[in-house]
Structures are given as structure tokens and as C-alpha cells.
Amino acid sequence: MIRVGILSFSDGRERVHGSLKGYIEECADRIEKCLKDTKEVETFKALHIVCNNELARTQSIEVASKNPDVVILNVPVFAFPNFSAIAVSLQKVPCLAIAPVNGKMPGLGGLQAAVNMARQVGLRCEKVWGNIEDPKTITKVLSFLRAAHAATRLSGQIYGVFGGRSIGMGSGSVNPDIWMKVFGVDTEHIDQLEIIRRAENIQPEKVEHAFHWLQKNMGGIQYDKDKLTNESLKWQIRCYYATKEIIEDRKLNFVGVKCHYELSEYHVTQCLSASFFNDPYDWEGPKEPVVYSCEADSDGALTMQIMKLISNKPVLFFDFRHYDEKDKVFAFCNCGAMATWYSERSENALVNLKSTALCPIIPKYGGRGCHVRYIAKEGEMTFGRLTRCLDKYKFTMFRGNFKNMSIEKLDETCNVWPHGFVEVSVDSEVLIDRYENNHIHGVAGNYIDELKKFCEIKGIAYDIVE
Template sequence: MINVTILSFSDGRKRVHDTLEPYIAEQAERLRASLESAGEIKVRVAGNIVWNNALAKSEAIACLAGYPDAVILNIPVFAFPNFAMIAASLLTSPCLAIAPVNGKLPGLGGLQAATNAIRQVGLKCDKVWGNIEEDATLRRVISFLRAAHAVTRLKGQVYGLIGGRSIGMASGAVNADAWMRIFGVDADHVNQSEILRRAALVEEVRVDAALAWLSQKTGAIRYDGDKLTPDSLKMQIRCHMATRELIDERHFDFVGVKCHYDLSEYYVTQCLSAALFNDPYDWDGARQPTVYSCEADADGALTMQIMKLISRQPALFFDFRHYDKAAGVFVFCNCGAMSTWYAARSDDPGTNLKKVTLHPIINKYGGKGCHVQYVAAAGEMTLGRLSRVGERYKMTLFRGRLQSFPEEKLQESCPVWPHGFLVPDADPRRVIDGYDSNHVHGIYGDHLDALAKFCELKQIQCEILE
């Protein structure tokens, strides 16, 4: 839920304010009703309309106590601009000033004057002029609020780096100082041996129940008597439970796990964990997805966490595999870190998992266990990721549509891995040239505006490939 506070402003003369107060309160109520009708926003209206310097300070401080994701400055009249400037100087959440369309009152002038005062002293404040009941206005405001929600909720979060850099990929190295300075996110390290130690302590009855759940829900489990056996699958379940215990005990908000080649070469791959942690369910029932980045891709995990906060959906972890010129699709696949929610995008885990098959891991890996295979359901996607040069971050984004193909097409790449076939909106060469990673992350729907606004709020370069 996105928590928003509406703080309203008025004329600084008491006699004038008294005549404007009912109208200002009415506009605040219009904002509250429209935003809450969107179904993902909880609104608090400040107790007093600001019409003097003292109220500007006290109401802003009262806002801080509720720690809102964003503060909307309701300015439907020509409020004294310094009141908004004083309040903004105290607020820690992103601010958006708004005024309705009404030629009988100078709300537009008030909006311009207030945001000018705020920006003139080096503070940030977005602005929207329009009636909140209009779709275009509501969309703009909600995009801002989703971005603000991600900005605010990231502060104080902790990334659990379990293992370390995998197979030499630079994106697995966390610049902890830059993360804290830019995003307010800490990084904490745990050795992968802790997964194995805790896995050995998991009660057998819990493992048996989880295996029964997988056997019932998934489309098939392709045991081969070697790589994938009931015992190796149970070990993957144990690793999942051990990692969950680690996350809960260390209060991690999102994680990355090395896997290659320590665990995948000598024990079991972590494919089952990577898929199910990113899902809104597992054998224990419904829950919030926990972003889990395989190969300890730290910037990938941070990207997925931002995408999850903005969209309130599971985020995908893909690998660039191939561009099929004949079919006009990027072939995205990897060894198992794709949320199974994307198999059918259903609230019912059984609907998704019946399209999922657990296959023996490929011989490339010396260990044992399963890959979690399916083809992502068709639909519109927003894709991208954070990358950096030194300590300077940028986010590269593009859009596309996942397309359905028969399972036979998987034979053209790695048939036991999960796949997504994406028709990009941008020229594929533009994507290849402009995108700075082998990993790509995505969420269902069009979230370009909110992600671009997030970058603007964090003063990060945003490049949209079109």
C-alpha cells in the first residue's frame, strides 16, 4: 500500500483564508477519494490547512510522524508561496504540488509560485495542473506516487549478499557506499556455507510436505535417477527453507545468491529457490515475493526490488540468449531464476505451476537438482536494469511484448530452462548496443513513466530505448 499525506495551503490573511477554507477542503477530499479509488493508495489528510508560517512548520512536522511515501501539496488557490517552501524544507518524502482547473480562482498561479519558491532554494517538487478525476491527471499522479513509494521504501532496506561475485561478473560486486548514499540501502554479506549448514537442520516432515506440494502442483517432475532424484530435490527444498530462515533472522529485504560454481558444482543448484522466492506463494501459502537474484547480481537485485515496489508484482530475471531474426523475438532464458507467476500470471499458484516442469539440471553443472522450466505467458512488458560507470548509475529501459510459442521452440536453445520470447518495441540492435548487461529484468505492463520518475527523483540518468 502506498501511504500518502495531503497537505493543503491557503492565503496568509485570516479573513481571506476563512472564505477559501471550504473550497480548499473540498479539493483535498476530491484528491483523497480519487486516489483511494485506485485501490493501492492510503491517504491521510493533514488536520489543518496551512495559512501561516507556524502551521507550515507544525503540519510538516506532523507529516513526518506518519512517514508517508509521498506528500501531496494541495494548492487550489493563490496560497502564499513561502508556506509551501517552509513545509518542503522540513519534509523528507518526495513532494508533488497539484492544482485543479478552475478559471474563477488562481490555483494555477498558486501552483507556479509555490513550486518556484521550493525549487529556487534547491529543493525538489513535482507539479501537476489538472482535475484528479480525469484519467490523464490521475495516471500522472499515480506514476509519481509509485516512484515515490519506491524511493521512500528503499531507504533503510538491507540486501543480503549470500556468497559473493559469481563466475567473474562485475555486476555481482556491490559498491556499498554508493548504494547507501544514492538509495539508502545497506549490503550485508553471508557465506554460502550457511545455507548448507542450516539445510542439514531442516525437519524432514517439513521437507516431505513441500515435496508433496510440488508433486501435486507442478505439471511434471522429470526424475532421471541421477541429476534429479527425490533426494536431490529435497536438498533444494532444504536450501530454500534454510535461505528463508537466513532472510528472516537477518532481516534482509532482498537477496542475491552466488550458486555458481560452489553450490551448483558440488551440491545442488539454487534454481528452485530463485524461482519460488520471487513468487507470491510457496508450499507455506501466499506471501509477498522476496526478490532473489541468482549469480549474486547485486545491481540486478536492486533493479528487481525497485520494479517490485513500483509495480507490486513479482519481477523477472532473464538472460540474453539470442535474437531470432526470423521470428522477430529476443530469446530470454536462464538456468532457473524466473518467477513461476509469469507462467500464467494467476493469483492461484496451481494455475501457474501446472505449466511448470521440473527437469534435471544440465551436465554443465557438476552438482544435482532441478531446473524450473516454463514459457512465460504472452503480454506487455517493461524491461531494463541499473548499470554504473564508477559510482554513477543509469537505468536503461525498453518495452516489448512476450509472445507465446509451442514448447518445441525451446529445442533451439536450452529446452530445460525457463524462457521468455519478447518482441521488442525498439530496434533489436538498439537494445543490444544500448543495454549494458547480460541480465535483463522485467515486470508485466507499462511502467516506463514511474521508473523514469524514480530515476528523476534519485537524480539518476534514465535512457529509454525506443
């Protein structure tokens, strides 16, 4: 839930404030009701309407003490602008000023004056003019609240990176100092052997429960007596539990695991973990997705965590694999890190799993285990990625749609990997030119406005490819 504090502002003359108090309270109630009706937001209001300098200070401090993700400034009248500036100066979270449409009240002027004074002294404050009940207005407000929620919640989180740089991909390496400065995220380094050490000690009954659940519910398990056997699948289950233990013990919020090549070459691939950590369920029931990035792609993991915090949905990780000129689709695929939820987008895990198969890993990998194969169900998507040039980040983003394809289509790329076949509105060569990484990340729905607002809040450049 997005936690929102509401501060209301009035005229600084006691006599005038007395005549406005009822209307200001009514506007605050309207904001609170509409936000709660979305089921995405929990709200609380300051005890008093700000009508003098002292209340600007005390009420802002009171709201800040309740740890909001974002603060809304309710400015439905021409409140004294310095009150808003004082209040915003005491907040460490993003602020949004709102005024309703009412020609009988100078709310629009009050909104402009309040936000202008805050910005004049170097403070960030967004503004929306419109009736909160208007779909256009609530859409704007929610876009900002989701972005602010992501920016606030990201600060103070811990990223766990298992192993180092994978197969020479420097673009996935983490710079802990920059992450802490820009995003407020700390980095915990963990050796991949800790997964193997703990995997050996997982209770057999837990492994058997997960194994039989997969046997019963997957759309298919293509054992080959070599790469994918009962034993190798159980080892992947053990690795899942081991990684889960480490995340819980070290209080990690999101992770990246190297896998290539120590684990994929000499042990088992981590594809099962990459899928089910990113899913909203596993064999123990519903759960919160934990962002898990393949190949220790740290900027990929960070991108995914931002998308998750904005959308409250599972997020995908895959490669730019191919562009099919005939069908006009990109083939996005990767050996792991694709949540099975996207196979059918159902809230019923069993529906998704019936469209998903476990297949032997490709011969290129010397180890053993399964890939988690499916074709992503058709639907609207937002794609994007953080990239960095020296110490400057940029978020490249674009919209697309997954298209349904037959299983035979996988033979054109890799027929044991999960795929999304993506139709985009922009020319394929333009996208290839402007998108600056081999890895791509996506979330169901249209979240371009939220990602753009997130970048503005964090002072990051962005490029919307459209």
C-alpha cells in the same frame, strides 16, 4: 500500500482564507477519495490548512511524523508560496503539488508560484495541474506516487548477498558505500555455507510437505535418476527453507545468491529457491515475493527490488540469450530466478504450476537438482537494468511483449530453462548496442514513467530505448 500525507495551502490573510477554506477542504477531499479508490494508496490529512508561517511549519512536521512515503501539496488557490517552501523544506520524502482546473480560482498560478519558490531554493517538488478525477491526471499522479513510494521504502532496507562474485561477472558486484549513498541500502555479506549448514537441520516433515505439494501440483517432474532425483529435489527444498530462515533471522529485504560454482558444482543448484522466493506463493500458501537474484548479481537484485516496490508484482531475472531473426523475438532465459507466476499470470498458483515443469539441471553443472521450466505467457512487459560506470548509475529501460511459443522453440536455446520470448518495437541491433549488461529484468505492465520518475527522484541518469 503507498502511504500519502496531504497538506493544504491557503491565502495568508485571515479574511481571505476564511472565504477559501471550504473550497480548499473540498479539493483535499476529492484528492483523498480518488487516491483511496485506486486501492493502492492510504492517505491522511494534516489537521489544519496552512494559512500562516507557523502552520506551514507545524503541519508539515505533523505530517512527517506519520511516516508518509510521499507528501501531496493541495494548492487549489493562490496560496502564499513561501508556505509551500517552508513545508517542503521540512520533508525527507518526495513532494507533489496539485491544483485543479478551475478558471474562477487562481489555482494554476498558485501551483506555479509554490513549486517555483521551492525549486528556487534547491528543493525538489513535482507538480500536476488537472482535476484528480480525470484519468489522465490520476495516471500522472499515480506514476509519481509509485516512484516516490519505491524511493522512500528502499531507503533503510538490507540486501543480503550470499557468496561473492559469480563466474567473473564484475558488473554484478555490489559497492556498499555507493549503495548507501545513492539508495540508502545497507549490505549484509553471508557465506553460502550457511545455507548448507542450516539445510541439514530442516525438519523432515516440512521437507516432505513441500515435496508432496510439488509432486501433486507441478505440470511435470522429469526425474532422470542422476541429476534430478527425489533426494536432490528434497535438498533443494531444504536449501529454500534454510535461506528463508536466514532472511527472517537477519531481517533481510532482498537477496542475491552466488550459486555458481560452489553450490551448483558440488551440492545442488538454487533454482527452486530462485523461482519460489520471487513468486507470490509457495507450498505454505500466499506470501509476499522476496526478490532473489541469481549469481549474486547485486545490481540486478537492486533493479528487481525497485521494480517490485513500484509495481507490487513479481519481477523476473534472465539473460540476453538470442535474437531470432525469423520470428523477430529475443529469447530471454536463465537457469533460475524466474517466478512461476509468469507462466500464466494467474492469481491461482495451481494454474501457473500446471504450465511449469521441473527438469534435470544441465550437464554443465557438476552438482544436482532441477531447473524450473516454462514459457512466459504473452503480455505487456517493462524491461530494464541499473548499470554503473565508476560511481555513476544509469537505468536503461524499454518496453516489450512476451509472445506465446511452442515448447519445441526451447530446443533452439536450452530446453530445460524458463524462457520469455520478447517482441520489442526498437531495432534489435539498437537495443543490443544501448543495453549494457548480459542480465535483464522485467515486470508485467508498462512502468516506464514510474522508473523514469524514480531516477529523477534519486538523481540517476536513465536511457529509454524506444
